[in-house]
Amino acid sequence: MSTRSEFLKRLESWGTQLAKAILELEEPIMEIPARTLSNTIWDEKARMLKLGPEKLHRRFLDVKEARxxxxxxxMLRLIVEAIREDVYPTIRDLYYNGKHTIVFKDPLGRTHRENTWDEQSESNAVIEDIEVATNVLREEMGxxxxxxxxxVGPIVVRSQGYELDASKFGETALSLPVNVDALEIVKVEASYVLVVEKDAIFQRLVREKFWSQEGAILVTAKGMPDRATRRFIRRLNEEYKLPVYVLTDGDPYGWYIYSVYKSGSIKLSYESERLATPDAKFLGLTATDIDTYKISDNYVIAANDRDIKRAQELLRYPWFQKPEWTREINLFLKKKKKVEIEALSTHGLKFLHDYLRDKIRSKKFID
Amino acid sequence: MSTRSEFLKRLESWGTQLAKAILELEEPIMEIPARTLSNTIWDEKARMLKLGPEKLHRRFLDVKEARxxxxxxxMLRLIVEAIREDVYPTIRDLYYNGKHTIVFKDPLGRTHRENTWDEQSESNAVIEDIEVATNVLREEMGxxxxxxxxxVGPIVVRSQGYELDASKFGETALSLPVNVDALEIVKVEASYVLVVEKDAIFQRLVREKFWSQEGAILVTAKGMPDRATRRFIRRLNEEYKLPVYVLTDGDPYGWYIYSVYKSGSIKLSYESERLATPDAKFLGLTATDIDTYKISDNYVIAANDRDIKRAQELLRYPWFQKPEWTREINLFLKKKKKVEIEALSTHGLKFLHDYLRDKIRSKKFID
Known part of the structure; x- marks a missing residue:
């Protein structure tokens, strides 16, 4: 594990190389991998979304690139300063900290005012550029x-010298930190990782001691996962070879959430090698499950236009081009019906446990 | 602390009393405090929103009330069954579990189909009715x-026999459980509680060790707080006499979030005596702060129509009828400017710490 000060050196050397060019009366040029859709590639072999080879060259003397x-x-200066001052600004702090108005006169003597950036989307994009260019991640920058x-579950981690045994949390849980790479995994005695889309279901399974009966690590990120959660799951799979199962609702949004855990996301394709878990299995509800589990029309929800549109998108994504998925998505588009995890309660309040065990033991998941 | 089985008895006896009426050939009648806006009262002395004395009588033989x-x-049956089976269903599980279609014939021989409930809002409302009628809370029902x-902070809690010292979590944090009343507070060595609206700011303050420098318990609920978080803060204030400070953005939404911690909410007014912390002080940004802290126009956001509407609502709420608040809200309505916590970064990335210390030490908060 590298320390923040080691990452500081990498950022500084990137900046120094620009300064050096200027001192040598050369044009400073930044080489930055292009984070564009056209440069996002589905890597069949690695089974994840990756950034392609395209690079952009941000030239100082190019008027279009100057801003x-x-x-x-x-932004590089702000981040370097933050590390030197030992503070941990949020991405929004950096947006505010760097936002100011530059006043300048043009050759005709007219005064202009321009903001360094107007929206947080602009400053966020610059942070991402620095990440790909220097290979130092936001988390590593602090x-x-x-x-x-x-x-929760049979895992012991260490953070800043403190050991935390997630099997001894009672009805509480351990919240992950921003930088899970600084989290040392001390001991794992789990047989698998169960990722639950919904927080309330997570709470249920904690209280019903499902995880201790199964020897499973239970994780939730409440909907679309953040970087920290994805990274932590990836580490459990990679470093401890734990199978990872993802439980979501039976709708295109749930299926997409699963694919983000498994294959990465378009927006963060440059991060897939840290964040994606290509081995993750889908344990959530499928379109077929509505029949398989005899879920009556009463518990099934009619799909709306957004669901339909999203399903059509999924069909076009190369990482959904598997017979199991195209069959499920097409069945969804035909029946136009979605179903939530909680609909399993129609078979009694304990049925969820049976469902989970059956899908795992009998390998009824989708890879 | 009562156990779940003791609460079961109270629920059973409420049900039994209805059954007894039927066996004695009397009409079963439920008496339920009315959870209506008109029966929500601002209790000036207790400084919180409370439910008034109005009660509704749900009669079995009243056609309007029969459904x-x-x-x-x-719903009572579902909850009683869940406790007997030792499961912890979510409110959405209960919605699904109880949803079915009743088929019946009218006197003319025509067949009708009716759902027990159509939307979760209906089944949720019934849970709330049972809460107020039996005085057993959702958390107590399990x-x-x-x-x-x-x-995080200098506090030790115990959950199901496990002791958790929230000062020894490193960069991680302790997630509260659903039922914080079952959480035993073993030891508190804090000087105050700082409630932070935004999760990223919470992460910052954890990593910058602000809480350990201050001996403060740091809490976040990321926006509008849930019942568990509100209850836990109330307990810290009531049982340990800890001052509670709430840090939010400087806009009507942030001010309202503060008031929910302090005075309770209209929707859960029957719960205020457990959830509200009338002593909570507002430590967030005010309209005046834009001048006081010389926050330039660059970092200030123009209020939109929703902000304006919300501010006008706040002015009408009796719990905002204090000179400090009416002055601030009117200033906001005049200037139409809002400001976020992160705007303090304009004075450097460490300024947030100075701001917090200054507001607390110099009592620059609003009560």
Whole structure:
């Protein structure tokens, strides 16, 4: 594990190389991998979304690039300062900290005012550029962000010298930190990882001691997962070879959430090698399950236009091009019906446990 | 602390009393405090929203009430069964578990089909009715729901026999359980509680060790707080006399979030005596702060129509009828400007710490 000060050196050397060019009267040029849709590639062999080889060259003397160039240098300075001052700004702090108005006169003597950036989307994009260009991640820079993930189960972790045994949390849970790579995994005695889309279902399974009966690590990130949760699950799978099962609702949104855990996301394709878990299995409800589990029409919800549109998108994604998935998505588009995890309660309040055990033991999941 | 089986008795006896009436050939009648806006009262002395004395009588033989009567008995049965089976269903599980279609013939021989309930809002309302009628809370029934709160700081709690020292969590945090009343508070060595609206700011303050420098318990519920977080803060204030400070953005939404912690909410007014913390102080940004802290126009956001509407609502709420608040809200309505916590970063990334210390030490908060 590298320390924040080691990452500081990498950021500094990137900045120094730009300064050196200027001192040598050369044009400073930044080389940054292009984070565009066209440069996002489905890597069949690695089974994840990756960034392609396309690079953009941000030139200081290119008028079209000058603004972006300035923004990148400004953000680099802010991040370097934060590390030197030992603070952990949020991405929004950095947006505010760097936002100011530049006043300048044009050759005709007219005064202009321009903001360094107007929206947080601009400053966020610059942080991402610095991540791909320097290969130092936001987490490694010590930038703070929302963290959604929480866990319980037979795992002991160490954070800043403190040992935390997630099998001894009673009805509480352990909230993941922003930078899970600084979290040392001390001991794992689990047989698998169960990722639950919904927080209330997670709470249920904690209280019903499902995880201790199964020897499973239970994780939730409440909907679309954040970077920290995805990274932690990836580590459990990679470093401890734990099978990972993802339980979501039976609708295109749930299926997409699963694919983000498994294959990565378009937006963060440059991060897939850290965040994606290609081995993750889908344990949630499928379109077929409505019949298999005899879920009556009463518990089934009619799909709306957004669901339909999303399903059509899924069909086009290469990582859904598997017979199991195309069959399920087409069945969904035909029947136009979705179903939530909680609909399993129609067979009694304990049926969820049977469902989970049956799908895992009998390998009724989708890979 | 009562156990779940003791609460079961109270629920059973409420049901038995209805059955007894029927066996004695009397009409079963439920008496339920009315959870209506008109029966929600601002209790000036207790400084919280409370439910008034109005009661509704749900009569079995009243055609208008029959559906609700049936729903209430059905839900009572589901909850009693869940406790007997030792499961912890979510409110959505109960909705599904109880949803079915009743088929009946009218006197003319025509067949009708009616659902026990159509929307979760209906089944949720019935759970709330049972809460107020029996004085057994959802948490006490063992019903699961989303939990948003997490904490760090000098406090030791015990959950199901496991002791958790929230000062020894490193960069992780302790997620609260659904039923915080079953959480035993073993030891508290804090000087105050700081409630932070935003999760990313919470992460920052954890990593910058602000809480250990201050001996403070740090809490976040990420936006509008859930019942568990509100209850836990109330307990810290009531049982340990800890001052509670709430840090939110400087906009009507942030101010309202503060008031929910302090005075309770209209929807859960029957719960205020457990959930509200009338002593809570507002530590977030005010309209005046934009001038006080010299926050330039660059970092200030123009209020939109929803902000304006919300501010006008706040002015009408009796619990905002204090000179400090009416002045601030009117200033906001005049200037139409809002400001986020992160805007303090304009004075450097460490300024947030100075701001918090200054507001607390110099009593620059609003009560």
């Amino acid at each position: 972006k160039f300035m923004q990148t240098v400004l 930038v703070s962000a929302d963290v959604k993930g929480k866990i | 609700k009567f049936m729903q209430t008995v059905l 019903v699961s729901a989303d939990v948003k709160g997490k904490i």
